[in-house]
Amino acid sequence: MRQVPRNIDRPNRNAEFAFMGMATWYGTMFATGKPLLAFVLTLLGFYLTYKLTLNKPEGNAYRLWYRNIGLGKMIKPPKKVRMFEV
Numbered sequence: 001m002r003q004v005p006r007n008i009d010r011p012n013r014n015a016e017f018a019f020m021g022m023a024t025w026y027g028t029m030f031a032t033g034k035p036l037l038a039f040v041l042t043l044l045g046f047y048l049t050y051k052l053t054l055n056k057p058e059g060n061a062y063r064l065w066y067r068n069i070g071l072g073k074m075i076k077p078p079k080k081v082r083m084f085e086v
Helices: 014-031 035-053 060-068
Strands: none
Touching: 014 035, 014 060, 035 060
16 A cells, blocks of 8 residues: 555645745845845745744635735725725
């Protein structure tokens, strides 16, 4: 019999970490141009993403982001919208 991997049901967070890392790094570099500050903020972002998504389903970081921040000025977050508008 073939052995089953131990972490077969473990959620895959590679997409969340990649998006957070690139957004933090390039956003800070664009705003300030200081690589040391961008590196520190990226590490802090990785830590916060890990802590916020620990023992949660996949995509939880995206759900938190959409619920609290939104997707730009065109699509408001659900906290600021009183009712669903089409």
